[in-house]
Amino acid sequence: MSEVEPIRGILLSHGSLAEGMVDAVQRIAGTEDGVLVAMSNDGQSPQGLADQVDALVGGAPVVVFTDLGTGSCALTAHLTCRNHGRRAVVFGMNLPMLLDFVFHRELPLAQLVPRLLEKGKEGVKSAGPE
Secondary structure: OOOOOOOEEEEEEOOOHHHHHHHHHHHHHOOOOOOEEEEEOOOOOHHHHHHHHHHHHOOOOEEEEEOOOOOHHHHHHHHHHOOOOOEEEEEOOOHHHHHHHHHHOOOOHHHHHHHHHHHHHHOOOOOOOO
16 A cells, blocks of 8 residues: 655745734644645746756655635745646635645645635635625
């Protein structure tokens, strides 16, 4: 039986959003350091940030989460995940999907990513007006 290699999460955001998301997940789920890594685009080019992701991750499996589906963080995610079968991108991260990620990161990417998208959608609701 082969050992499962847990997937890491890299959060790319504008400003300090990624840091706040990682902090919230750690407080709620009690995850260890390094499961989710926050990175900001502040003062970074997309290629420079992609190079940092590459150096951090190496050949390990990873999901790169971004705050938006367009812009410099999304471009960085595209750069770092192209031609890598062990990397996936999820645009529009939210707290429900990140919590689900930390509890199910042993799943294969092909099963994990659709699950994260569904959890993210389920987490967006409205409470009125009637």
